[in-house]
C-alpha cells in the first residue's frame with residue numbers, strides 16, 4: 001500500500017498567513033463598499049479557497065509511496081532563488097505570489113489577463129505524479145491543479161497555433177537569484193510545449209500540493225507539471241502563456257542544446273552527455289540519498305498515455 005495522506009482541516013494560522021493576500025485584496029475592494037462585515041466575508045472566502053485545494057481525486061495515481069512533504073518543499077530547483085537545492089526554501093520568503101494574473105496571448109481569439117482567482121475557480125483535481133529531474137533524482141508528488149487545456153480553451157486558439165510558450169516572472173527585488181554578480185540563467189526562464197502536448201489530459205497547471213496552496217519554492221502561485229518529461233519543463237511562477245506557430249525557445253535547450261532537448265521526454269535509453277539516465281534516485285523515505293535507486297521508465301511510466309504523441313519520431317534525435 002502506498003503511504004497516503006489526509007488533507008488536514010484548515011488551521012486558522014494558514015488562513016491568515018498563506019491567504020493574507022486574499023484578505024488584503026478583498027479588503028481593498030470591499031472597504032469601498034463599506035466595512036467591517038465584509039472583512040469577515042473575505043476571511044470566509046480565503047477559507048473557501050484553501051478548502052477548494054482539497055480537490056477531487058483526478059486519477060493517474062502510480063500507486064507508489066509519496067515523497068515526504070518536507071522533501072518536496074525543501075529539495076528544489078528554482079534558480080531565481082539560487083542554484084542550491086536548499087536555496088529556494090531558504091530564500092523565497094520575500095516572494096509575493098498574490099495578487100497574480102497570467103497573460104494569455106499570441107495566436108488566440110481571446111487574448112487577455114486571467115486572474116489567479118478565476119483559475120482557482122476552475123475544477124481542481126489532485127493528481128499524484130512521478131516527477132523525474134534530468135539530474136537523475138525523482139519524487140512522487142500529490143499535486144493539485146487543473147488541466148492546462150481548460151485554460152487554453154478559454155482563450156480559443158487559432159488554427160495556426162502549433163506550440164505554447166511559457167514565461168516565468170522577473171522580480172529581482174523578490175528573487176535573490178536574479179540580482180547580484182552571478183546570474184546563473186538569462187531571465188525570464190522560458191519553456192514550451194507542442195500544442196498537442198499542452199492539451200494532453202496529463203498536462204496540468206498546479207496551484208497546490210499536499211492539499212495546500214503551492215509553496216513559493218515549488219513555483220507559486222501557478223506552475224506547469226508535465227509528468228512524462230524531465231522536471232525542467234515544469235516552469236514555475238508563470239506570468240505569460242503565448243500560443244505560437246514556431247517552436248518556442250526553452251531556457252535549458254538554448255543554454256546547452258546538446259544536453260537538454262526541446263522535447264525532454266524521460267528516456268532511459270538516451271543518456272545526458274555527462275551522466276546516465278538509466279536509473280533514478282527516489283528522494284526521501286529510503287534513508288540516505290542513493291539508497292533508493294530504481295530503473296527509469298520510458299516516458300517516466302506514462303508511455304501508455306503519451307507514446308502515440310510521438311509516433312514516427314526518432315526520439316534519439318528529438319530528445
Ligand SMILES: Nc1nc2c(c(=O)[nH]1)N[C@H]1C(S)=C(S)[C@@H](COP(=O)(O)O)O[C@H]1N2
Nearest residue numbers: 076077078079168189218231232234235236
Ligand atoms: N522558473 C523556473 N522554473 C523551473 C526551474 C527554475 O530554475 N526556474 N527549475 C526546473 C527544474 S530543473 C526542475 S527539476 C523543477 C523542480 O520543481 P520542484 O522544485 O517543485 O521539485 O522545476 C523546474 N522549473
Ligand SMILES: [Mo]
Nearest residue numbers: 133134231232
Ligand atoms: Mo531538473
